[in-house]
Amino acid sequence: MKQNEKYLSLERRILRASHLPDVLCGIVLLLYTVFILNLKVSTHYPLIIIVILGVLFAQFCVSPITNHILFANVSKEVERWENESTTTEERxxxxxxxxxxxxxxxIEAFAYFAICAVMLAAAYHFIYKVNTSINAxxxxxxxxxxxxxGLLALANTRAICNEYECMLVEEGIDSKILNKKxxxxxSYQKTFSLYCTVPVIWGFVIAILLFVVYYYNNVPSTVGFLPADHQGMGLRKMQLPRIAIVLIINAAVGIASVYSFLRSILISSDKLQTSMIHIIKNDIFTVSLVPTDFESEVSYNLYLINQIVLLFRSILDDIRRIGQTMVEPMNELTAISQSTASTSLEQSTGVKEILATMEDTDRQTRTIVDKIADVTTVAEGTESNVNAGFETLQSNLDKMTEITDANVSTISGIRELGEKISGIWEIVKIINDIADQTRIIAFPMIFVNKEL
Structure with a gap:
């Protein structure tokens, strides 16, 4: 950020914003004392002038010093951030x-006016000898x-600091801290108590105390305070207007305080409503993120809305990127579709020819079906003949089985006969061997006989 000629530091802005509220509050303090103590302006104008000068002195001479002590360091950090690059940790x-x-x-404003109130009460007590109850x-x-x-100072300073806080959030700070706290x-609950509950109750308590004090402290005064009958008790006509005026002042203070609270809520609600309307009516990419300072619950809700907008943008960017990557394949598919369409037109003629051929084929098929029906009739007759032949074959097969069994028995008998013949043959061979041996023995005997 660059500074312009009219640039004011944070410290100066806070100081300037406090001038008017502090002067008004000083007037309220003076009005309280004037009406509660029945202060006569014509008689006690020196005191009134001293009070006004004290407020102005505190505002324009003392307040700049304390303001510098409280906000000088922060103001320097703001100036450095505006003119130099900073890290996330520094921001x-x-x-x-x-x-x-x-x-x-x-706290500073409350302390100043509380000190002024104590000094004023001391002056009333020691200089004018005011009744202690009335003075209290x-x-x-x-x-x-x-x-x-203090409340006005809180609201004005918050409005100034929120501008810098929104810019810091937009530039970037530690998200862990944001999500944690x-x-x-x-909080709005405590803010309601500070701006609404406390001032209203305080004002009613003041009215009640004033009523009681006026009732039991109607004492004469030689210096112009609370003129009344000597040792009288009960309210006097002159006291009722003062109570009414004090009530009016209290009501005005309470209304101003409540209005300040409602105004902060209305501003936050307006930001929230504006953001939602922009999201509904505009393109998600043209919607501006709502500045948020994380001051209250509504500010955090605005931050969540910003995160939702960023999330939608991210999703739409991904969809757009995917769409861009699909453009070329889609163009290719379009060309293929066009080619397929022309091919389909060409194939349509062929299909018509195929249909004509299929019709001819259908007629031929019907003729074949008729012939198949005839063949089926013949086949059924053939099936009957085959079944009869099968039965005949089955009968023959049974007979052949019987013949086979008889052959097996015959073969078994032949084998037994062969075995017996083999045994006989063995006997014959033995007899032959015996005969051969007999001839061998008989031959020499024959030869001897011949010689004899």
Whole structure:
């Protein structure tokens, strides 16, 4: 970021934003004392002037010093971030420091006005000898004014710091811290208590205390405070308007505080509504991310919406990238389809010819079917003949089986006969051997006989 001629540092912006609220709160403190103590302007104008000068002195002389002490370091870090490149860790540290600034400014403003209220009460007590009970109610009312001053300082400083916080989030900080803590400011429940519950209850308590004190402390005053009958008890006509005015001031303070709270809610709701309308009506790629500062629950919801938008963008980018990669294959498929279409037209004529041929084939098929029917009739007659022949063959087969069994028995008998013949043959061979041996023995005897 580049600075322009009218650039104001964070420290200066916070200081300037506190001028008007602090002056208004000083006027509220003065009004409380004027109406509660029945301060006569014509008689006590020096005191009023001193109070106004004290507020201006604190605002324009003392406040710049404390403001510098509280925010100088953070302001320097902001300037360095705007003019130099920073790391994620440095931006995260600056982001966390900025979230602490509103509460610091609120404590500073409350402390200033509380001190002023105590000093004013001391002056009333020691210089003007004001009744202690009335002075205590006045002090309690001034502390409420100090509390409201702190709330205004908190709101104004938060509005200033939120601008820098949104830019830091957009530039990038540690997402782990964001997801862990979710928001870094005061929750809406606590904010409601700070801006609505406490001021309203405080205002009613002041009215009740004022009523009680007025009732039991109607004492005369020689310096112009609370003129009343000597030692009287009960409210006087002059006290009722003062109570009414104090109630009006309290109501105005409460309304201003509640309005400040409602305004913060309305701003957050408007951002949320605007973001959703843009998402619905516009292209997801033209929708601007909603700046978020992680100050409250709504701010974190805006961050989640931004993440959803980024997720949709990522998905659509992937789809677009996939579509681009499919363009060339689709073109090829288109060319193939066109070629197929022309081929189909050519094939259509062939199909018609095929249909004509199929019709002829169908007629021939019917003729063949008729012939097959005739053949089937013949086949059925043949089947009857075959079955009769099969039965005859079966009968022959049974007879051949009987013949085979008889042959087997004959062969077995022949084998037994062969075995017996073999045995006889063995006997014959033995007889032959005996005969041969007999002849061998008989031959020499024949030869001897011849010689004899």
């Amino acid at each position: 995260t540290r600056l982001f966390l420091s900025l979230h602490k600034c509103p509460m610091r400014k609120a 109610v006045s002090l309690f009312s001034c502390v409420l004014g100090a509390y409201v001053a 979710k928001y870094f400011g005061v």
